[in-house]
Amino acid sequence: MIRDAEVLNALVEVVRRFARERLLPAEARVEDENTIPPEIIEEMRELGLFGMSIPEDYGGLGLTMEEEVHVAFELGYASPAFRSVIGTNNGIGSQGIIVDGTEEQKQYWLPLMATGEIIGSFALTEPDIGSDAGSVKTTARRDGEHYVLNGTKRYITNAPVADVFTVMARTGGPGAAGVTAFLVPKDSPGLSxxxxxxxxxxxxxxxxxxxxxxxxxAADSVIGGSEGVGFKTAMKVLNRGRLHISAVCVGAAERLCDEAVRFARERVQFGKPIAEHQLIQAMLADSSTEAFAGRAMVLEAARQFDRGERLIQQAASAKLFCSEMVGRVADRAVQIHGGAGYMQEYAVERFYRDVRLFRLYEGTSQIQQIIIAREMLNA
Structure with missing residues (x-):
């Protein structure tokens, strides 16, 4: 659902220019320093990127799913690190509050997230818990007007820079029904x-x-004020997150196609640019076709999302296809570059490593396959 095509096109053009003029030139610096330059984070705040999916009533842009994926296509064209810094504010870090939070929680946290004044982080994975998310071992025990949390979360994105964590912890018995979602400020005593x-x-x-x-x-840190519904809250917002990541994969694939075409035109072997060799053309054609298929899939699923249709299978299908697809495109891009593709001075070497993660987080490819098959069999 695109509410105003002219406004959306203007936003997409601004983000496209920002990605190409500001983010691409900073990629090498980010790779070397392992951090996003503060001036770029400030520009992201000014563009409203921290609040893309947060409702306008709480200071965000309130983008529909279809509008959001158009923006994500452009952000995905640059290094995934740039998108990631705003990811949890727009994803599970805020969406859980939006769909299940109390009005007080929405009024306090969402405006701060929308402006980027605070950065959120989502803490679910544990040393022994990954895909089996309903089996978290971190505990939360009620103690008067407080809860006491004990446990460890692992591989938590944005944790070193986060101001607040959405934490899944066990308040009840075994299984998903015993999991509760908490909002935990970074300065909480006992958090390290x-x-x-x-x-x-x-x-x-x-x-x-x-x-x-x-x-x-504090006891009022429970999202929605009720114990035992944390896992359900997480599940409610997975479709949006999967479609967002799928769109980022498409953007990355399109960047890789452009890098491969540029190199193929410039590299000369056997007396002519390698772009004139049919086997190189075949790899370029396959990559462009797959990227186009991914874009079409994401857009159609996003429209279904905005229509309020059930799309668990479609969201999982988009995540599965697009994350696997961008891996194949990255592999071909390195192959087209030949030995140069193995060198860090070329973007394809970095993207080859970067996109590998997309097949793991937001649900592994194997988990997506299980979800798709389950939906098919239960239809």
Whole structure:
């Protein structure tokens, strides 16, 4: 659903120019320093990117799903680290509050997230808990007007720079029904951070452990005010997150196609540019076709989302296809570059590492396959 095509086109053009003129030139610096330059974060705040999906009533842009994926296509053209810094504010960090939070929680947290004054982080994964998200071991025990949290969360995106964590912790018995969602400020007593993780790719996207050692938080920190519905809250917002990531994968694939075409035109072998060799053309054609298919899939699923249709299968299908697709496109781009594609001076080397993560987070490819098949069999 596009509410005003002219306004959306203007926003997309601004983001496109921002990505190409400001983000692309900063990619090497982000790779070297493993951090996003503060001036770029400030520009993201000014553009309203921290509040893309937050309703206008709370200071955000209130983009529909279709509008959001158009913006995500452009952000995905640059290094994934830039998108990631705003990701949790627009994703599970805010959407859980939007769909299930109390009005008081919405009024306090959402305006701060929308402006980027605070950065949110989502803490679900644990050392022994990944895909089996309903089995979290971190505990939250009621103690008068407080809860006391104990446990460790692992690989938590934005944790080193986050101001507030959405934490899934066990308040009841086994299984998903015993999980509750909490909003935990970074300065809560008993909360500490582990060393910053050294990852294969996506430098600039900082992750680390979040450790709760008798961490005390106010009882009104429970999202929605009710215990035992945290896992359901997370599930409610997964479709939007999966479509957003799918759109980012498409943007990355389109960037890789452009990098491959540029190199193929300039590189000369056997007396002519390698772009004139049919086997190179075949790889370019396959990559462009897959990127186009991914874009079409994401747009159609986004329209279904905005119409309020059930799209668990479609969202999972988009995440599965687009994350796997961008991996194939990255592999071909490196192949077209030949030995140069293995060198860090070329963007395709970095993207080859960066896009590998898309097949793991927001649900692995195998989890998406299970979801798709389950939806098919239950139809």
């Amino acid at each position: 951070l582990g060393p910053i993780d050294k990852k294969m790719g996506q430098r600039g996207t900082r992750t680390c452990d979040v450790i709760f050692d008798n961490c005390r938080i």
